[in-house]
Amino acid sequence: MRNVDIKKYKVLENVQLSSKPTLETFNESDKKLKKELEKIREELGDFQDTLYAHGKYSVLICLQGMDTAGKDSLIREIFKDFNARGVVVHSFKVPTELERKHDYLWRHYIALPAKGKFGVFNRTHYENVLVTRVHPEYIMGEHIPGILSVDDIDDAFWAKRFEQINNFEKHIAENGTLIYKFYLHLSKEEQRQRLLRRLDLKEKNWKFSPGDLKERKLWDTYQECYEDAINKTSKKHAPWYVVPADNKKGARVIVASILLQELKKYKDIKEPELDDEIKANLEMYKNQLESE
Template sequence: MENIIKKFKISKGDHFDLKDHATDYTAGYKKEDAEAILADLIEKISALQTELYAENKHALLIIFQAMDAAGKDSAIAHTMSGLNPQGCQVYSFKQPSAEDLDHDFLWRHYKALPERGRIGIHNRSHYENVLVCKVHPQIVIDQRIPGIDTLSQITDDFWDERYNSIRNFETHLTGNGTTIVKFFLNVSKDEQKARFLKRIDKTDKHWKFSSADIAERQYWNDYMAAYKTAINQTATNQAPWYVIPADNKWFTRIAISTIVLQVLEDMKLKYPVLDKTEKDKLTEAAKILKSE
């Protein structure tokens, strides 16, 4: 467990490079053992989620970012399968609505934050504003920001301010009881191609494929540069990134579950302890019930 966390965790920027992270790494695990390992991890996570919900002091925000076909949806479905829906909420962010565009870029993400006692899962996140927006800066023009009317006005200072806003946003959240875990599912370009072809070949996968996916694939290098910069700019001890190998989905799920379990354990969660008055009430309630 410790090896996985240390190998994938990025808590300080400036020296991170995707080239140093293999997309097919499996840490010595075997595919035939994956189902049993994952089941054990999910059971332990489920037990800790109950404590998180009962204590009602902390929240956990899990962010998933990745290129198309990296396996975000299936990773969420498998690794979070043991969670109680009452204490979990999942948001999948699409293109901003007209209402979203009438506010700052963090507004719709702030609205989707988990309450105390809950786990929030964001499938894509506020990071799209320094990823897809950086690859396609015309999107920034559409956000109607004062002073940003042409592409030439989107300078390095503009992006630095966005990274700073994200760091401040996450610092504020962690200082108020929300633990943040950010996953980048690191899939190779070859594996993405293979998964796209499977989607085309299988009728029941057609709904997951769009011709726009192929168009975005042409910007692969631009996206890798954007991810590298974003992770370097926003990796902190309070809100670290985890760069997860995503070529083998079975291992991706083990790695994510291992990290989520450790994060929950590090919270030192405890069930609420009743004071003497409340305990006396429980004793009295038991007497009444037994006497019926």
């Protein structure tokens, strides 16, 4: 089973997204990559059972990427062997009226995984420094004191928001949440091809929105915002990984392998031992059941 080189993807210093590859196939066929993923996700499923029994940590996986980057299918394929009770996926859309009546991190905080569980954020709290930075007018819907117009949303505002996000992640990490953040790095040409497939295939038409084309025109701006967000918030306790996403099966192997390798470093995560009294009477309990 492949152990990917984590250092290739982990953000340990400032990165330039334009210099990062968007394609990784490991020179393997899609069929072989699919087989590799099956082995890795089986081990991840076993780890989740142990995490649940241990009950002292939770795991938060954050997925970000441009439209069509493959977030939904990656979630479906990587967590296929998990016990359904052990993983919860949240796909964050436009904030509701209730969510706007709270601070922007509130809806993410209440969605955090409980101890013993995996939580997956499909689009995350980083939308609040990505889409809102590209479209600062959205901030006005948050009714923040002192923000009277878009002109008030300056560099200091974004610096403060990055600080708040870093503090949020530091707080939950110190209380037992293991955080892994993945940016699915898609090329503009591959996005074009995937959007065309949505139009060409009738069963995929429902995924297409004219708004996808409007956002695509802002590609370079989004790349700048992603790069800035990643560089300002990749921390030891909450690292970012830039994952080539032009080949979906390759991206899934990378994400799953990184998760398995990183989680296995926590040697204290193991199934609890039975107390001495129960352990001493195991044979008696077995005899009781066999004699029924």
